[in-house]
Amino acid sequence: MPQRPIELILLRQLASYLATPMFIVDADGTLVYYNEAAEELVGRRFEETTEMAREEWLAAFAPHELDGALVADADNPLLAALEQRCEQHRTLVIRGLDGAERRIEATGLPLEGQAGLVGAVAIFWPAAE
Amino acid sequence: MKVRLWGTRGSLAAAGPETIRYGGNTACVEVRGSDDHLIVLDAGSGIRRLGATVGDDVRRIDILLSHLHMDHIQGLGFFAPLFRSASEIHIWGPPSGRRSLRDRLTRYLSPPLFPVPLRDLPSDLTLHEAPTDAPFAVGAIGVSAALVIHPGPTLGYRLSAGDRTLAYLPDHEPALGSRHFPEPHEWLSGFGLAVGADLLIHDAQYTDAEYAERVGWGHSSLAQAVAFASAAGVRRLLTFHHDPGHDDASLERSLASASAVSHMDLIGGAEGLALDLAR
Numbered sequence: 001m002p003q004r005p006i007e008l009i010l011l012r013q014l015a016s017y018l019a020t021p022m023f024i025v026d027a028d029g030t031l032v033y034y035n036e037a038a039e040e041l042v043g044r045r046f047e048e049t050t051e052m053a054r055e056e057w058l059a060a061f062a063p064h065e066l067d068g069a070l071v072a073d074a075d076n077p078l079l080a081a082l083e084q085r086c087e088q089h090r091t092l093v094i095r096g097l098d099g100a101e102r103r104i105e106a107t108g109l110p111l112e113g114q115a116g117l118v119g120a121v122a123i124f125w126p127a128a129e
Numbered sequence: 130m131k132v133r134l135w136g137t138r139g140s141l142a143a144a145g146p147e148t149i150r151y152g153g154n155t156a157c158v159e160v161r162g163s164d165d166h167l168i169v170l171d172a173g174s175g176i177r178r179l180g181a182t183v184g185d186d187v188r189r190i191d192i193l194l195s196h197l198h199m200d201h202i203q204g205l206g207f208f209a210p211l212f213r214s215a216s217e218i219h220i221w222g223p224p225s226g227r228r229s230l231r232d233r234l235t236r237y238l239s240p241p242l243f244p245v246p247l248r249d250l251p252s253d254l255t256l257h258e259a260p261t262d263a264p265f266a267v268g269a270i271g272v273s274a275a276l277v278i279h280p281g282p283t284l285g286y287r288l289s290a291g292d293r294t295l296a297y298l299p300d301h302e303p304a305l306g307s308r309h310f311p312e313p314h315e316w317l318s319g320f321g322l323a324v325g326a327d328l329l330i331h332d333a334q335y336t337d338a339e340y341a342e343r344v345g346w347g348h349s350s351l352a353q354a355v356a357f358a359s360a361a362g363v364r365r366l367l368t369f370h371h372d373p374g375h376d377d378a379s380l381e382r383s384l385a386s387a388s389a390v391s392h393m394d395l396i397g398g399a400e401g402l403a404l405d406l407a408r
Contacts, residue, residue, distance in 0.1 A: 002314075002321030006276040009318050013306030114226045114282055115261050 043096025077108030136175020152400020166268030
């Protein structure tokens with residue numbers, strides 16, 4: 001496999017040093033990395049998870065509204081960043097891979113590389129109850 | 130594919146009796162395919178001497194710039210074919226997404242840094258932002274370009290002719306920020322360009338001790354270059370972009386030390402060295 005776009009490589013390396021939880025998807029929406037800080041919210045180490053296709057992580061994390069309704073793709077910060085190429089912020093609930101539900105604040109940002117969109121990143125943190 | 134080195138030094142030209150063996154000119158490599166078409170990798174100060182060997186009968190020349198730092202473009206204004214009206218020169222360089230290649234090159238090729246503006250050069254000059262999404266052909270050679278880790282938009286190139294491949298990554302810091310260098314292939318900058326190459330010309334500017342003091346400057350240590358070449362499974366590694374402060378004796382010592390602990394076929398990049406990849 002050839003290497004990923006350089007922008008993703010550099011972001012992954014930066015994310016690995018940050019204490020801010022980060023979740024990175026490529027241009028196809030495949031989850032390619034989340035950092036150690038995100039592991040507490042995701043409920044599993046990334047090395048144990050590895051990559052997940054868009055449908056897989058959507059099904060696994062089941063992002064939903066505070067009232068329990070599933071978050072529409074257009075309102076999902078990460079998918080909005082990827083598909084609408086705009087930043088979006090939202091409070092939502094995810095189900096961790098350990099089965100626990102967690103209320104989080106999430107901001108999605110598109111990753112525009114030198115040659116076009118290379119993916120998106122979500123920065124998130126626990127929401128105040 | 131034939132390769133000749135006209136400049137192997139990095140950052141700044143370093144002429145003097147202490148650099149006679151490896152040379153003092155900055156990055157420039159001549160490549161010729163089966164059709165003998167002239168491809169020039171980078172336009173450091175070494176391109177001046179290359180230009181003096183190009184006859185008036187040569188019409189088209191392609192110059193592939195890895196990036197626009199001074200040590201890779203400073204020889205452009207001294208490349209004789211640029212001043213011939215019969216020459217057709219194509220310069221390929223990294224895309225920036227913000228400013229055209231012409232705008233960026235003009236910062237150097239215009240007063241007060243250079244007396245002759247780019248537009249006044251008599252040759253038929255065409256500038257291309259090298260595509261990074263698909264290979265392109267230059268004469269009989271197929272070229273792939275990809276962005277690599279180095280400050281500012283910087284390309285590495287992979288040149289293929291028949292079953293022979295040359296990879297050129299003169300300024301490259303694949304170990305930047307890496308916790309486990311070399312990373313798995315898909316997370317290793319430059320891997321797709323270098324994988325399985327017959328010859329890899331790669332940045333090896335620093336010693337390990339120097340690298341520790343210069344992380345983020347965009348270059349590799351010799352040990353990192355060897356590790357990268359091993360990960361990419363290249364056949365031969367040619368060290369390049371020698372630090373201007375490294376004299377011939379120190380380069381010899383570093384290469385001998387690296388050869389002693391590596392199975393890599395290691396070649397010290399010396400100005401004037403010619404290689405035929407068919408052999």
